[in-house]
Amino acid sequence: VAECHDHGSPFQGRKKGGNSFRDNSDKRNCHHEHGGYERPSSHCQENDGSVEMRDVHKDQQLRHTPYSIRCDRRMKWHSEDEICITTWRNRKPPGRKMRQNTQDGYTRNWFKVTIPYGIKYDKSWLMNSIQSHCSAPFTPVDFHYIRNRACFFVQDATTASVLKDVSYKICDDENRKICIFVNHSTAPYSVKNKLKPGQMEMLKLTMNKRYNVSQQALDLQNLRFDPDLMGRDIDIILNRRNCMAATLKIIERNFPEVLSLNLCNNKLYQLDGLSDIIEKAPKVKTLNLSKNKLESAWELGKVKGLKLEELWLEGNPLCSTFSDQSAY
Template sequence: MDLQMSSSAVLINDARACASLLVRNSKLFINPQYWHKITIHNCEGIHRDVLLKAVLDAIHPNDLIPVHFRKEDSNASFLARNCKAAIEKLCQNNLFIANPLNNNLPFKLSIVLAYSTTNDLQINVQDNVLEVLNKRYNSTTKTLNLDAFYKDPDLEEFCVLSQPKILYFVLHLSKNLIVQHLKLSNNDISILNPVESLWGVKNLTSLDLRNNSIESIKKLTILSSLSIHDLWLDGNPLCDEYDEYTYVQAVKEVCPQIEKLDGIILRQSGFPAFRRNYLCNPKCQEMIDNFMEHYFTIYDNKNERNKLLGIYEQNATFSITSRYLIGQSTSATASLTPYKLVSRNIRTLSDLAKSDENLVMGNEKIIKIIQNLPPTEHDPYTFTVDLMKCTDELILLVVNGVFRECSDNLSAPERILGFTRTFILGANDNNEYRIINEQLHVSNATTIQQQRAFKVVKVAKDNIFTSSFTEAEKKEMIEAVKTFTTMNMEWSKKCLEECHYNLPKALSLFVDLYKVDNIPEEAFQR
């Protein structure tokens, strides 16, 4: 359809005249009935998507919805309306935009304000988009697949979801569908505010945002009002800002209901699935995750370690080795005495007879040894889990990671330790696996291990006193201890935690330790 230029049309093709023309014709911008024509010069042979993407990149983050794209000899043109900010930005750039195919030859633009009216050209994008949405919707799985949406051959206009207005428009239309799984991957999306159009959609639980341009976790805050349990973020710039120890926690802060991230199951109990695995048989992952969660959750509750008795086969064997690592940040405060007392390091034993004595046999004796070891808290985000063998009869599992000893003594230094546990599990007549052999190796943590430990999840001590106070009340008590004792915030908090946030008891403890000069200088450092 050929359009005739309206009598109100104003041509802008001189960069020097842009500012004055825009001011004099400001009323044309705010009139939604006018179509403005933007022409890209000297672009023969270049695909529509490349040209329009170049324009949209140039006006980002402003909105512009291009329609009625046409090739005119060596030029190309399209229409747009309600785009005052976008046109102003193009004029600020002197009507030049970057050419992604040749950095030395930018595209030159010209603009005709009020080229035509909506009476002369009526464009119904909605019917076409609805048709494409229905085509991409799977009613069986309740999945709406909008992956690389703008490339859909049935779209009549350039519907690129990186434009917030277009994304909002498309998502709003999709509310007529029952969507549980929404795929928005490969759309160059950087702004997620249009997702608010889905607020109130209770069915949506899975969102795929892979390979977009989301630069910050804060951009995901908009998702907190949705019930997203399964989220994919691989391939976004924000992923480069975190290591595996902080990535999950950062996402959970803005998406508290998340259960699965980038295909990895996150345990809602606070004991996460393990991110760094070698599994000789991937089908065993759920079983291994369940075993790990069960074992370490019980082990980290010293008073409950006797419950591990049933996990060990009656005639199981168990041994411990330990090694002191020099030159590490943990070396100065390292103490491996509880482990060396029962260690079976054959090369370092002065009495080789103890090599047999320290090979513990029988599940009851194993539990007795375990109960005598210090109370611990493991950091599952540091775990490396290697499933070396998995058959119907036997499982060989190696776990490396970090834990810390939980001392009841406030003045005791925090000890971060590294460990390797090698489990051999055998199946009994009831096809239930039991530990038939375990080797535990303990050392002081390396400098890197200490730096990374407990950066994601700090499991609170399980006691009735701590849970009875709100975070605001705890903060007030920490401030009170700081004021009375002149200790810094960290040590004031530590003092209260030792006394389960019993303020009088915490102050009494401080006085007792202060009298015997048993509070380190660092407690008073600001």
């Protein structure tokens, strides 16, 4: 029986007769501090839950246990005046809790998909391989790498069940079977923190002003401090998944022919969110990532699906990793 061990991870290999579909409430998740992206640290670890889901299809319907009003009767006697005080406590239905769960997306059938050791695989190859084994198309939300795993989210239980069944059916170049774990989850960061329509409209207008039609060039350098956005208290930080997702969505709808994209001076330390540009704006030939916070050339692999002719990296920490200018 094949097993998959993910060191440093709460996931364990699937054993014969076992069930890898687990409930995940992400109670101890500190990735929101970094705009939805998780940074490795000694004090921040994922909580992947331990409650097994016996049947994913049953989760398409809200299941609950009928409750009854219970009363706890307590009696206190005051001997001096011989007064009997009776206190009744009614246990109210959990309406508030259910409303909170609906607001944070938990009851809307969001699921987190995790591929142990997924960091070894290119996003395009991995998604295409999984899709080829699925009976229906699916849309991965907030794809990212964390530690040695690849993660993304899907919204409905049917898709989650299909993805769960794909586990161990895909082999990599070394003929190793790829494990896939599917867990209950709250809504992903970019969904819970989605920009409001007014903010999206203002961002679109700002990007229109920064687009050079004749050169098909979009200049988004130092976007957070754009006067128009700051004047309306709109904070667009491209390290945040919701901001990058909104930006790419506008590019896809309004500037699909863009050839040059300038993301200089946006303090980018990872390119997980930008990886979607391969589908949103595949014609980009020039990408300027200068004066950001990229520390490893490995991050560039996330956009290697673009057919770039020019890539600017000056001012990033990763430049110091090259022995000399020719190596750079």
